[in-house]
Amino acid sequence: MKKLFYGLVVCLSMFAVVLCTGVASAAPGDPCVIDADCDDTLFCNGIESCSLEGSSTVCVAGTAPCSGATPGCIEETDTCVECVLNADCAAGEICEENLCVDAECPENTPPEVLLFDTNFDCLLNKEELKNYSTTLKNAQKADKTELKAKHSLEKDKYKVIKGNYSN
Numbered sequence: 001m002k003k004l005f006y007g008l009v010v011c012l013s014m015f016a017v018v019l020c021t022g023v024a025s026a027a028p029g030d031p032c033v034i035d036a037d038c039d040d041t042l043f044c045n046g047i048e049s050c051s052l053e054g055s056s057t058v059c060v061a062g063t064a065p066c067s068g069a070t071p072g073c074i075e076e077t078d079t080c081v082e083c084v085l086n087a088d089c090a091a092g093e094i095c096e097e098n099l100c101v102d103a104e105c106p107e108n109t110p111p112e113v114l115l116f117d118t119n120f121d122c123l124l125n126k127e128e129l130k131n132y133s134t135t136l137k138n139a140q141k142a143d144k145t146e147l148k149a150k151h152s153l154e155k156d157k158y159k160v161i162k163g164n165y166s167n
Contacts, residue, residue: 028061044073072098 026038028048038048038059046062053060066073066080072088073080081098083089089100 026059028059030059032057032059042075043078044075074098 026032026040026048028038030038032038032050035047035049038050040048044064044066046064048062049060050057051060064073070080070082072082072084074084083095083098083100086094089095089103092103093100094103095101
């Protein structure tokens with residue numbers, strides 16, 4: 001409401017009622033009267049502005065706020081971060097809590113749970129390793145239980161066979 005009212009006041013005072021929408025999110029190049037007419041409310045693509053181009057004013061795209069050491073952008077929190085995805089980090093690093101960290105697999109990590117990138121660096125974070133390890137341990141327990149059951153059956157068969165021959 002406030003934005004619309006302000007836009008109308010400015011527009012009426014400039015006698016340009018046809019441009020007065022008071023609605024944000026105009027695309028770059030669209031006509032405008034004030035910067036607020038161009039605002040798309042998104043953080044990651046920068047602050048749009050209303051600029052004089054020739055004899056008219058048009059919306060100009062903003063400059064992305066995130067670059068350099070913090071090139072990643074999180075729209076939901078309006079923050080710039082070092083990384084959002086593993087691909088945002090250098091080779092041998094993974095993205096953990098929006099920071100690039102060395103992608104070293106902990107010592108004694110079973111080979112079945114290791115995932116590597118093209119440089120053979122571990123791609124799993126601590127939580128993923130924990131989940132994989134738990135899954136692997138559960139599978140190993142199930143296999144062990146099954147083997148014990150088979151062994152017990154074989155043992156019982158042997159007793160039966162042995163009993164039949166000893167009589």
